[in-house]
Amino acid sequence: MSRIRSVATSVRDRRAFLAATGAVSLSAGIGLALRPDRGGSTVPAAGEGQAVALSSRQAPAAPLMPYTRGTSLASVAAPLNSTGFRRLGDGPAWQRVVRGDLAAPKAGRGERRTALAAFVQFTDLHIVDVQHPLRYEYLRAQTASAWRPQESLSVAGAVSLVERVNALRGAPVTGSPLHFVMTTGDNTDNNAKTELDWFLKAMSGGRITPNSGDPKGYEGVQNSGLKLYWQPDADVRDGDKQLGFPKIDGFLAAAVRELRSPGLNLPWYSTVGNHDSLPGGCYAPGDPFFAEYAVGGKKLMSLDETIGAAIWKNVKKGGDPKGSAFKDMLKSQARKMRSVTPDEGRAPFTAAEYLQAHLDPAHTGPGPIGHGYSQANLAAKTQYYTFRIAEDLLGVSLDSTDPGGHYEGSLGTAQLRWLERTLKAAEQNKEHVIVFSHHTSKSMRNLREDPNHPGERRHGGDEVLALLGSYRSTLAWVNGHSHKNNITPHPAPGNRSFWEISTASHIDFPQLARVIEVVDNHDGTISLFTTLIESAAPHRTDFADLTQTGLAALYRELSFNAPGSRSTLSGDPGDRNTELVLSKG
Numbered sequence: 001m002s003r004i005r006s007v008a009t010s011v012r013d014r015r016a017f018l019a020a021t022g023a024v025s026l027s028a029g030i031g032l033a034l035r036p037d038r039g040g041s042t043v044p045a046a047g048e049g050q051a052v053a054l055s056s057r058q059a060p061a062a063p064l065m066p067y068t069r070g071t072s073l074a075s076v077a078a079p080l081n082s083t084g085f086r087r088l089g090d091g092p093a094w095q096r097v098v099r100g101d102l103a104a105p106k107a108g109r110g111e112r113r114t115a116l117a118a119f120v121q122f123t124d125l126h127i128v129d130v131q132h133p134l135r136y137e138y139l140r141a142q143t144a145s146a147w148r149p150q151e152s153l154s155v156a157g158a159v160s161l162v163e164r165v166n167a168l169r170g171a172p173v174t175g176s177p178l179h180f181v182m183t184t185g186d187n188t189d190n191n192a193k194t195e196l197d198w199f200l201k202a203m204s205g206g207r208i209t210p211n212s213g214d215p216k217g218y219e220g221v222q223n224s225g226l227k228l229y230w231q232p233d234a235d236v237r238d239g240d241k242q243l244g245f246p247k248i249d250g251f252l253a254a255a256v257r258e259l260r261s262p263g264l265n266l267p268w269y270s271t272v273g274n275h276d277s278l279p280g281g282c283y284a285p286g287d288p289f290f291a292e293y294a295v296g297g298k299k300l301m302s303l304d305e306t307i308g309a310a311i312w313k314n315v316k317k318g319g320d321p322k323g324s325a326f327k328d329m330l331k332s333q334a335r336k337m338r339s340v341t342p343d344e345g346r347a348p349f350t351a352a353e354y355l356q357a358h359l360d361p362a363h364t365g366p367g368p369i370g371h372g373y374s375q376a377n378l379a380a381k382t383q384y385y386t387f388r389i390a391e392d393l394l395g396v397s398l399d400s401t402d403p404g405g406h407y408e409g410s411l412g413t414a415q416l417r418w419l420e421r422t423l424k425a426a427e428q429n430k431e432h433v434i435v436f437s438h439h440t441s442k443s444m445r446n447l448r449e450d451p452n453h454p455g456e457r458r459h460g461g462d463e464v465l466a467l468l469g470s471y472r473s474t475l476a477w478v479n480g481h482s483h484k485n486n487i488t489p490h491p492a493p494g495n496r497s498f499w500e501i502s503t504a505s506h507i508d509f510p511q512l513a514r515v516i517e518v519v520d521n522h523d524g525t526i527s528l529f530t531t532l533i534e535s536a537a538p539h540r541t542d543f544a545d546l547t548q549t550g551l552a553a554l555y556r557e558l559s560f561n562a563p564g565s566r567s568t569l570s571g572d573p574g575d576r577n578t579e580l581v582l583s584k585g
Contacts, residue, residue, distance in 0.1 A: 066173045072534065090540075102581065105581045117179060127155060140229070165513070180266055191278060269436075274408075287322070396436065409438065409446055469490055484569045487571075487575045
């Protein structure tokens with residue numbers, strides 16, 4: 001029998017118990033594992049090796065497994081009309097696809113399987129301070145990601161996703177308790193302290209006022225009168241209204257109004273992304289000009305398209321990692337900037353401040369303290385760590401951002417060697433490993449030197465794939481960044497194959513998260529079940545409903561209609577709800 005021990009007892013044994021009690025008691029988390037220092041050794045974090053006290057939750061009565069309610073196996077938001085501004089309603093479900101790319105699924109496995117672990121992946125929440133001066137909304141003509149009509153509702157959308165997870169009846173296939181949530185980066189949008197505070201409160205609970213600058217109300221591109229942007233409260237015939245976007249009286253006041261997050265009732269862990277670490281998600285941090293501009297009283301809202309096209313072309317190629325050309329452009333446009341209320345809260349946060357914010361007791365919620373990060377990370381100036389998923393199942397969170405700049409990623413040599421030691425130790429201990437990062441293997445092509453570690457090589461996705469495929473311990477690499485559902489098999493000789501699971505964002509439609517279940521089939525194979533979920537907001541919207549729930553529903557519908565948005569982000573059926581089979585190493 002596999003040495004991976006179940007985080008829950010057998011599904012067959014638990015079914016009667018769960019149905020009888022109507023509750024699921026969650027207790028995940030043996031103490032966090034050792035933390036890496038820059039010298040390659042390991043440093044024990046305070047309290048490691050001890051059980052982490054985590055809260056329990058009361059869930060709805062457990063149904064017979066498998067269940068579909070509240071997941072994309074029951075329904076997915078879909079358009080009700082075919083022209084103009086398209087309203088959403090309840091669409092058809094996405095069926096589960098069994099994938100045997102890496103190992104043949106064997107008959108009868110459903111009767112034999114044992115649940116080993118179950119967790120939820122959030123990715124690319126992009127909590128946005130939409131009034132931040134450093135945002136480059138004026139590049140909208142060059143890229144749809146520069147500004148989205150739904151962005152002012154990102155906090156309401158994230159809170160609704162938290163509510164969805166809190167309402168889930170355990171894992172959809174096995175009925176196992178859900179043991180944690182992992183966010184795989186781009187938790188914030190523009191490396192701003194306002195956004196980091198809102199993200200942490202959304203995840204761990206608290207009251208959030210998604211407003212910065214003038215405390216009396218919104219001041220940004222959406223009440224600028226500029227036709228480049230949707231002006232929801234005004235009669236201006238802007239470009240979006242010409243496409244059918246509605247006029248919604250009171251929209252902006254509602255968007256910056258205080259709301260409350262219940263916080264996750266599960267432990268949660270955090271992985272860093274490029275938008276968390278770099279201003280604009282692409283420029284090397286630490287420039288005093290950008291820091292001063294971020295908190296200042298001027299904001300550029302329009303730009304000549306020729307200038308914008310040159311700026312964006314340079315960003316796409318990674319040709320301006322320090323933002324020198326971007327800085328020069330801002331200086332040249334000083335006379336065209338509009339006045340806004342200065343706000344020190346919009347300051348960029350450093351890597352150390354990111355760690356300290358996670359370690360702040362005010363944001364602990366259901367734990368663990370630091371959400372994966374530790375005082376040892378602060379001391380070593382690292383943002384990668386391991387954590388215990390189950391007795392013989394290890395989680396590894398990587399830092400794939402490059403402080404040298406550019407939105408693509410890589411790993412430094414010290415981190416790659418640490419990962420190699422971690423995988424080797426897991427294999428010697430007959431453990432399995434699930435790796436988490438922000439970047440996908442295909443988006444780790446930025447080998448620019450980290451200015452904080454001159455002379456250290458950077459390593460791209462091909463090298464990481466080769467390393468993960470060298471150890472039988474690797475089960476999966478779970479990531480985001482691409483904003484698209486994509487599941488890729490990575491075959492390797494000697495039962496060293498693994499799956500790469502990339503999940504769509506929660507800012508662009510279809511706004512998803514993913515439940516992942518690990519099961520032992522007791523026939524020489526392991527299955528990873530993936531099930532996509534939407535937020536708890538209803539599919540149908542009401543433009544007159546500006547409550548917290550109504551805004552979350554509108555967040556989804558606006559994202560579906562956003563001009564320039566990609567229609568392929570949901571992926572193919574084999575990238576959505578799946579059973580991924582692989583041989584047990």
